[in-house]
Amino acid sequence: MDHAQATTSLEALLATNPRDGAAWSMLGHLLRRTGKLDGAIACHRRGLEAAPENASIWSNLGNALVEAGRFDEALAAHAEALRLEPQTPAFLFNSAVALRKAGRFRDTLTMIERAAADGAATPELRWERALARLQIGDYVHGFTDYEARRGLAAYHGRPPSERAWNGGPLDERALYLFTEQGFGDAILAARYVPLVRERGGRILYECHPELRRVLSGLGVDAILQPGDPPLAFDVEASQMSLPGLFGTTLASVPPPVSLIVPDSSRAKAAHRLGAREPGTLRVGIVWSGRVTFGDNGRRATSLARFLRFAEVPGVRLYSLQKGPPEAELADSGVAGHLVTPLGPDLEDFADTAAMLEQLDLVIMTDSSVAHLAGSLGKPVWNLVQHVPYWIYGFSGDRTPWYPTMRLFRQGPDQDWEPVFARAADALREEVRRTTGR
Template identity: 70%
Template sequence: MQSEADDAGKARDEEDRLRKAAEAALDADPSDAEAWSILGLLLRRAGKLEEAIACHRRGLEHAPDNGSVWTNLGNALTEAGRLAEGAAAQEEAFRLEPRNRTVLFNRAVAFRKAGRYADALAAIELAVKENGGPTALLRWERALTRLQIGDYVHGFDDYEARRRIPSYRARPPSAPPWNGQSLDGRRLFVTTEQGFGDALLVARYLPMVKKAGGRLIYECHSELRRVLSGLDLDDWRPWGAPAPTCDVEVSQMTLPMLFGTTLASVPPPAPLTVPAEAREKAARLLGEREPGTLRVGIVWAGRSTFADNAWRATRLAPFLRLAEIPGVRLYSLQKGPQEAELDALGPAGRLVAPLGPHLEDFADAAAMIERLDLVIMTDSAVAHLAGSLGAPIWNLVQHVPYWVYGFTGERTPWYPSMRLFRQGPELDWAPVFASVRKALHDEVRRRAAQDALTATPL
């Protein structure tokens, strides 16, 4: 079987061939618009977005009516966060080539990423018509759009198309799929796909699966094993281990569809387990809270390998402004390479207590969160952890966030204890942090008044 490394090597070879061909074409004719656009496409894949945009613009100087160049420009602009410009470029491509299937698809994606959901759905339906039916990629785009606006009934149905898109990565099937009906004692293997946050999100369905009357075998990341250990399951398998003998299987991300989830019927989060030894560690590290203070956990980035992380993450610096508020004490729950930003603070590092080095798994993180007054963070798995614990959490989300958070308002039915602070279409975090600082001032005053009331003798 061909490995991912083999695929990556072939992709690099093909990109090298395209680059050399485009450069040779431009040596022969500097006005070759297609060659300019190929260079732009390769630069975009390498993450050099501004250079990519400049190459596409140069191509359009020589071929302003080339729809393919316009749609490539639109992709680069959207990826660079210039959402309105990206959508406008796709509209121009559509005007020039209204039946080009690539243009139709790219136009729909640009609308969704700009938060223009009605336009995205209309663009998808036009693309479906031109394709003679919904392709897997079109169904996937439609799923993301429908879920974002809360159309779970149709959205989860389309979400199953993920299995047929080229970028999908999950274990191959090892048994017939479960259809949600009674198990009558059969063995069901629940497989894990996507990240830690997704596993925490849909763990709420496992007790419902158990009620179907079978033997439930759950594939679990080792980092989540302790915090999910209280669930009534029959057997556990480490993530990525060979599939067990079973009668049927189901992916965890299919469970919301099988249980007919709507906005009004989202189940409560799964009950989590925080072991005594994790609580003892947290008590030892955090001690007792000083009266009149607010202990705030912070996270500014998720996994760097997650494709959308650059959009949802920020840096440590804007969180440090929260330390200026009298009474606020910051505690970092950050894990991974971004922890290096704490080391770079030097003497100012005393403003943030680093808990990350003490977190061996999500159970340790849960114990820390239990002893904090509030968690403020950009979206990542810790948000799902805090939300599942019912802990107060302020989640700072990108303009078009994970579909769980919808597209408007401060609340999500998936996590009642979570308050959402939303980025605007300009993708600027500054107004978000301004709102957070104001809200945190209010929270400190509220907590100080509460402490004073508690301290007043009867």
């Protein structure tokens, strides 16, 4: 039965029996799956009117509230589910997820210990534990659990293999380094390729076409298209398994990879931006990552918020935005005068890198461009959500992964307004410092 049929059946059932709490909650579950969170929450609450002691409905309500970012309410709902059924594994797991997404990482670990008390640490539990451990900087244990991702139902990369590399000497063997996540993750992990070369083998490196030029200096033996594995190799590893294989700690994060910026891209960027206007600061902006990324709604924001930076005297804004969010700039009425659109000139990450070299600063919400700018050593101000990508930790304004990156964090209220206010104040100070205005 597809989604539409299931919805129709539930609506018919509720028309004849509006006190069926389970049916209300199932309808809420279907609405949640299609992103209709307000309706989902209302359906779960209607179900609780009929069945207030139903732990499953409380847990389903908590899940919908988590996706809506209403964490206090979500945690209360999950607590009620556990009051009713304190040992149910699914409810313990859902509570752990809610705690992590609310930024309560140590409570997350405690809940996972409770869920795994019988020794059954499922891939899902280990994955949540990995994310919590990495967020608090426990890389030693976090990277061990990080490998559990390959056992998740949602994992669509290469399955675990008997030929998995253990990080030891390669002794002339061929290592297939495959990619599995996004552009930013590939840039992040590329710093480990020089360390892999020291192991003495042949490296068969899988690379997104958009990254091929900018990562062409890695010194690998072959570059492969994603989804086209080599016919022959001896051992394999995911690029995102390399931090764990090399025993990375907060104190031993390798420096970012050296990127290749072709002369042709540099010439195009210099021509596009032209002569620098004296006494000004060139600031690149990006307000959204890949829209198909599941958490993009939390990490991204709108172009409108970035326009406050155009109010700072001496600042000139340049959009590096790509993809569907570019339409915001086209519709804004400010393209070409308040904001120079560079997106149409960017054919790949090498072109983006060349444009970054022409800028003084990048201010953005988190996406692959943050990894690119950080690898170039470009000053980048990353405006991050309350619980950001694990490399950014949970406090402070710096990350060891990118020394030139400054973090501006959301608070627990997930409000972007104070984040942009702090960034605007910092930008005024930066203009004074660099231009004397």
